[in-house]
Amino acid sequence: MDKVKVNAQPLVYPMPAFLIGANVEKRANFMTAAWSGIACGEPPMISVALRHPRYTLKGVEENMTFSVNVPSVDQAREVDYCGIVTGAKVDKVAVCKFKVFYGKLETAPMVQQCPINLECKVEHMLDLGSHVLVIGKIEEVYVSSNCFTGDHPDVKKIRPIMWTTLPSNVYQGLGPEVAKAFKVGLELK
Numbered sequence: 001m002d003k004v005k006v007n008a009q010p011l012v013y014p015m016p017a018f019l020i021g022a023n024v025e026k027r028a029n030f031m032t033a034a035w036s037g038i039a040c041g042e043p044p045m046i047s048v049a050l051r052h053p054r055y056t057l058k059g060v061e062e063n064m065t066f067s068v069n070v071p072s073v074d075q076a077r078e079v080d081y082c083g084i085v086t087g088a089k090v091d092k093v094a095v096c097k098f099k100v101f102y103g104k105l106e107t108a109p110m111v112q113q114c115p116i117n118l119e120c121k122v123e124h125m126l127d128l129g130s131h132v133l134v135i136g137k138i139e140e141v142y143v144s145s146n147c148f149t150g151d152h153p154d155v156k157k158i159r160p161i162m163w164t165t166l167p168s169n170v171y172q173g174l175g176p177e178v179a180k181a182f183k184v185g186l187e188l189k
């Protein structure tokens with residue numbers, strides 16, 4: 001199969017579109033982040049890559065706490081807005097009509113309307129160049145009660161939003177199921 005080189009760049013799919021929350025000067029602020037992912041299971045940790053000038057990063061450094069909010073496809077407008085304006089100039093919470101709540105860390109603001117919220121304490125901050133990789137220990141997880149089937153969070157009810165990155169540059173939901181995990185591979189075993 002022929003391959004085309006497209007330069008060294010962080011190109012992977014899918015990319016999430018999370019809302020990262022932090023208190024900046026005691027006021028809740030949220031920014032959109034696609035460069036984020038699970039970092040460890042025990043203890044549970046998540047990473048997010050924030051560019052140096054982000055107002056949100058200022059709040060993360062101030063309190064050493066932050067939140068990762070998983071929005072649903074219904075929140076595309078708010079997700080995009082939080083990714084194109086800075087909290088240094090506007091109150092994004094007011095514009096987006098976010099209902100903000102706090103958990104046990106008390107300084108990591110979370111968005112009630114997002115189906116999943118991870119409340120995190122900063123464990124590491126790595127200055128990697130253009131971005132600071134913030135690695136947070138997940139201290140608590142909140143899931144909207146209407147997003148469960150039985151005892152488990154149900155991704156079909158959560159309906160997470162993804163970002164397709166450039167050049168298509170759109171928000172999308174999950175596609176159709178392809179195969180059963182930890183099962184379809186057995187056909188090759």
Ligand SMILES: Cc1cc2nc3c(=O)[nH]c(=O)nc-3n(C[C@H](O)[C@H](O)[C@H](O)COP(=O)(O)O)c2cc1C
Nearest residue numbers: 031032033034035050051054055056083085086087
């Ligand atoms: C879809 C999308 C994904 C983004 N992902 C990131 C990211 O992973 N890291 C980052 O630093 N900025 C990212 N941004 C840009 C920030 O969200 C944007 O600069 C925002 O205005 C910063 O807000 P703040 O200054 O209030 O912190 C993204 C923007 C969009 C629209």
